Amino acid sequence: MTKRKLNSDLLVGGLLFIGCSVYLYQMFKLSAPFQQGEPGASFYPLILVAIMFSMSVVTIIRGLKNTASGFPAMSKAAATRASLAIAATVAFIILFPWLGYWIATIIYTFCIALIFEIGRKYSSLMSALFCLVLAVLVTVAGWLFFVKLFELYLPTGGF
Numbered sequence: 795m796t797k798r799k800l801n802s803d804l805l806v807g808g809l810l811f812i813g814c815s816v817y818l819y820q821m822f823k824l825s826a827p828f829q830q831g832e833p834g835a836s837f838y839p840l841i842l843v844a845i846m847f848s849m850s851v852v853t854i855i856r857g858l859k860n861t862a863s864g865f866p867a868m869s870k871a872a873a874t875r876a877s878l879a880i881a882a883t884v885a886f887i888i889l890f891p892w893l894g895y896w897i898a899t900i901i902y903t904f905c906i907a908l909i910f911e912i913g914r915k916y917s918s919l920m921s922a923l924f925c926l927v928l929a930v931l932v933t934v935a936g937w938l939f940f941v942k943l944f945e946l947y948l949p950t951g952g953f
Contacts, residue, residue, distance in 0.1 A: 803857030810850035818843050838944065878909045894951025899936060903929035 821839045886902040893901070907925035940946045 801857050801860050803853050807850050807853030807857055814843055814846045875909050895948035899933040900929045903932045
C-alpha cells in the first residue's frame with residue numbers, strides 16, 4: 795500500500811473543507827431560506843457553501859489520486875501577492891460591519907485589483923484609476939444582486 799504524502803491539493807482541499815464547515819456553522823445563526831416565502835438572508839450563503847464544499851471534496855480527491863508530494867514552487871512576488879490578498883480579506887471581514895457594504899467593498903475590491911495588478915498595462919495613475927472604476931462597478935453589481943434581486947439589505951456601517 796502506497797503511503798500518501800501531503801500535497802498542495804490535499805492541503806488546500808482540507809483547509810477549504812474546514813473553512814466551509816465553520817461558514818456553515820455560522821450560517822445556522824441566520825433564518826432558514828424561504829421561511830416567510832422569500833429567499834431570506836441564508837439563501838445565498840447556502841448556495842455558496844454547497845459549491846465550496848463540492849469544490850473542496852473534488853480538490854481532496856484530486857490530492858488523494860496524486861502520488862507526488864510537496865508543493866509547487868512559488869515566486870517571491872506571487873507569495874507576496876497571496877499574503878497581501880489574505881491580509882486584505884481579513885481586514886475586509888473585520889471592518890465590514892463598521893464601515894458598511896459600500897465603503898468596505900470599494901476599498902477591498904480596489905486593493906485586490908491593485909495587488910493582482912489588474913491595470914498593469916497602464917501608467918501608475920491610469921492603473922489606479924482603472925482599479926477604482928472596477929471597484930465601484932463590482933460594488934454596484936454586488937449591491938444590485940443582493941438588494942434588488944434577493945431583497946437582502948446590506949450593512950450600512952456604524953460610524
